[in-house]
Amino acid sequence: MCYFEQTRWACGYWKWGNFRQQCNKEYRTGETCGLKLVYDTSYLDGVCKICDQITKKDRRYRKMEQDIQRWQHEGNRRATIEKTTKDMADLNIQIGALYHSHQEKQRSIC
Structure with missing residues (x-):
């Protein structure tokens, strides 16, 4: 002790x-x-490192969503859209893992 x-x-x-x-x-x-x-x-008062990383990755994810919508209207960008969609899936997994580790730390006893 x-x-x-x-x-x-x-x-x-x-x-x-x-x-x-x-x-x-x-x-x-x-x-x-x-x-x-x-x-x-x-x-x-500020946010922890994990919250900061989640925020950054979430901003990046939202930017990719906007890019895909723009590219779909422009047309002729199928390969770029496919690659960005895969990147978004990877980023979503990373965000989920960070969120899970943050929740586990909050629930654990000091």
Whole structure:
């Protein structure tokens, strides 16, 4: 039950920080017992890295959608549309994985 700093963002995402205090269960200097307790929590107003990545990928996905709509009206861009559609599917999988990891971290116990 050693104590660590914690950082928590407005979106609910959190991460462990630096080691702060050793508990009385561990007698070796510089070692921790393996159990983590919160010493102090720093709250940040901004978004976490994962939310930032999700936002960037979502903007890119929306841009690809607009491009496909424009290309369909222009015509004669079938190969470009197919490639962009595949890229959109890959991007959608990446966004889903990021969102899933963010939700798992929010649900996990500090």
